[in-house]
Amino acid sequence: MTTNDERAVSEVLARYVRATDRRDGAAQGALFAEDGIVEILTRTGPDSYERVGEPVIGSAGVAHAVEHFMAPHPPGGTSHHVTADHIVVVEGDDARLSAQFVVFEVRATPRPADGWPEGVLGVQGTVRPTESGYYESRLRRVGDAWRIVHHRVLLDMPIALPAA
Numbered sequence: 001m002t003t004n005d006e007r008a009v010s011e012v013l014a015r016y017v018r019a020t021d022r023r024d025g026a027a028q029g030a031l032f033a034e035d036g037i038v039e040i041l042t043r044t045g046p047d048s049y050e051r052v053g054e055p056v057i058g059s060a061g062v063a064h065a066v067e068h069f070m071a072p073h074p075p076g077g078t079s080h081h082v083t084a085d086h087i088v089v090v091e092g093d094d095a096r097l098s099a100q101f102v103v104f105e106v107r108a109t110p111r112p113a114d115g116w117p118e119g120v121l122g123v124q125g126t127v128r129p130t131e132s133g134y135y136e137s138r139l140r141r142v143g144d145a146w147r148i149v150h151h152r153v154l155l156d157m158p159i160a161l162p163a164a
Helices: 003-022 025-029 059-069
Strands: 032-045 048-057 077-091 094-108 125-142 145-155
Touching: 003 025, 003 077, 003 094, 003 125, 003 145, 025 059, 032 059, 032 125, 048 059
Parallel strands: 032 145
Antiparallel strands: 032 048, 077 094, 094 125, 125 145
């Protein structure tokens, strides 16, 4: 294990959250091994979770899910995933990554057609936290790159999904 490996593993998560924020399925899918799995779970107790829906399988499956099942941002809107407290363990060509996350919803106030009223200064809009939890991931070195082989999103709150 080297510090460079730890940094490279952490960078995979940084690229994952940026692709999520941009709703870029191709970029996110490229971070996964061909047989990679994503599971979403919600907290049911202090140390217990239950899976929501079926796992997403494969890099192509991840790309498809991002492009077809994530709501697009509204005009003037985006999101920012912030991760912290990364714990990275590298053992040869395998790695584990655990990190906390908070998602912030960003909504810009549209600029009025006739300009901002006199006296209005600074950034206009709102930022509010909307999600939190943990990412628990296993990665494998494939060639010279790290790829996610199992990614668990452990949400602190329940998630509503459309009826099947």
